[in-house]
Amino acid sequence: MVDYLYLKDSINTFKQNYKFLKTFSIGKSVLNNEIYCLKFGVGKKEVLYTAGIHANEFITSLLLIKFTQNLCNAYISNTPIYGYDAKDLYDNCSLYIIPMINPDGINLVNDFYSEDSKIYYDALNISKNFPDIPFPSGWKANINGIDLNSQFPANWELGKELKSNLGFNKPSPRDFAGYTPLSEPESKALYNFTLLKNFSLCLCFHTQGEVIYWRYEDYLPTNSLEIAKEFAHVSGYELEDTPYNSSFGGFRDWFIQNFNKPSYTIEVGKGENPLPIEQFNKIYHDNLGVLVLGCVL
Numbered sequence: 142m143v144d145y146l147y148l149k150d151s152i153n154t155f156k157q158n159y160k161f162l163k164t165f166s167i168g169k170s171v172l173n174n175e176i177y178c179l180k181f182g183v184g185k186k187e188v189l190y191t192a193g194i195h196a197n198e199f200i201t202s203l204l205l206i207k208f209t210q211n212l213c214n215a216y217i218s219n220t221p222i223y224g225y226d227a228k229d230l231y232d233n234c235s236l237y238i239i240p241m242i243n244p245d246g247i248n249l250v251n252d253f254y255s256e257d258s259k260i261y262y263d264a265l266n267i268s269k270n271f272p273d274i275p276f277p278s279g280w281k282a283n284i285n286g287i288d289l290n291s292q293f294p295a296n297w298e299l300g301k302e303l304k305s306n307l308g309f310n311k312p313s314p315r316d317f318a319g320y321t322p323l324s325e326p327e328s329k330a331l332y333n334f335t336l337l338k339n340f341s342l343c344l345c346f347h348t349q350g351e352v353i354y355w356r357y358e359d360y361l362p363t364n365s366l367e368i369a370k371e372f373a374h375v376s377g378y379e380l381e382d383t384p385y386n387s388s389f390g391g392f393r394d395w396f397i398q399n400f401n402k403p404s405y406t407i408e409v410g411k412g413e414n415p416l417p418i419e420q421f422n423k424i425y426h427d428n429l430g431v432l433v434l435g436c437v438l
């Protein structure tokens with residue numbers, strides 16, 4: 142089970158084993174869970190990896206937790222990771238990893254809340270308006286029924302309109318952009334944290350499709366296509382343009398618009414969300430090169 146408790150347990154183990162790994166919170170969720178960030182390295186180049194913004198895509202949280210663990214083990218044992226010296230990565234890069242932006246939603250999909258709790262009852266009520274979406278396995282939103290990755294001020298109004306036209310005009314299991322941008326504590330925390338930093342690259346992990354979305358509108362940050370091609374090469378994933386209906390209001394969209402720096406949505410795995418845990422080893426294997434090269438390129 143990859144839920145908030147799993148994340149907390151992993152972080153406690155990391156604190157004991159990896160004194161060099163910094164852990165802090167960038168803010169709290171609706172239900173007061175911490176949105177944890179892990180920092181590996183002391184280098185000048187700042188890089189951000191995010192996962193678990195969509196509830197039923199929690200396998201991406203596991204991807205970043207396992208990567209952190211293997212990166213730290215490589216650093217301790219002085220062994221290479223994907224052919225790169227972990228000590229060099231540590232010295233040259235400051236890697237910020239946020240494995241679980243949506244802990245409340247991820248808990249819901251993992252059956253953490255009992256069926257007689259108010260939290261479960263409220264979510265179920267939201268879900269009843271969308272009988273075609275399975276509950277809770279089809280849930281992508283935060284616990285308020287707002288899609289955190291549709292909340293960012295990058296053509297937010299247009300994104301909201303496109304999704305309203307598809308019926309997502311009120312709290313929903315997925316795709317409702319909210320009544321105002323950044324209304325939710327999770328999206329606001331990610332936004333504020335990102336503004337404090339000087340990230341030269343950002344990776345946003347989602348499921349599914351084995352594709353990489355690299356573009357936002359006509360922005361073309363320096364090297365963004367070259368890096369995208371390298372990521373496609375090492376992962377075997379295809380480069381694609383974001384589907385029009387999902388093209389606006391995402392964290393990555395805002396990141397590119399605001400900073401004009403490369404940022405990628407990596408849609409890992411293939412199948413129906415939530416992807417079965419049996420896919421994890423392949424997902425990890427496919428994405429290790431991307432995860433390491435993100436600190437280097």
Ligand SMILES: [Zn+2]
Nearest residue numbers: 195198347348
């Ligand atoms: Zn997603």
